[in-house]
Amino acid sequence: MQALPESDVISLEEHLLICPDCRERLQAEIEFVTAMCGAAAKIRDG
Numbered sequence: 001m002q003a004l005p006e007s008d009v010i011s012l013e014e015h016l017l018i019c020p021d022c023r024e025r026l027q028a029e030i031e032f033v034t035a036m037c038g039a040a041a042k043i044r045d046g
Contacts, residue, residue: 004012016023
């Protein structure tokens with residue numbers, strides 16, 4: 001979502017390389033946001 005400063009993105013990406021739990025949590029968040037955006041689009045478009 002490009003909400004972090006570049007320096008934080010680098011740290012986060014490095015952490016995700018070594019932490020499978022955080023990768024899993026991030027993937028779940030991405031799937032949730034994607035689903036909510038899809039639902040909102042359906043409501044908006046009728």
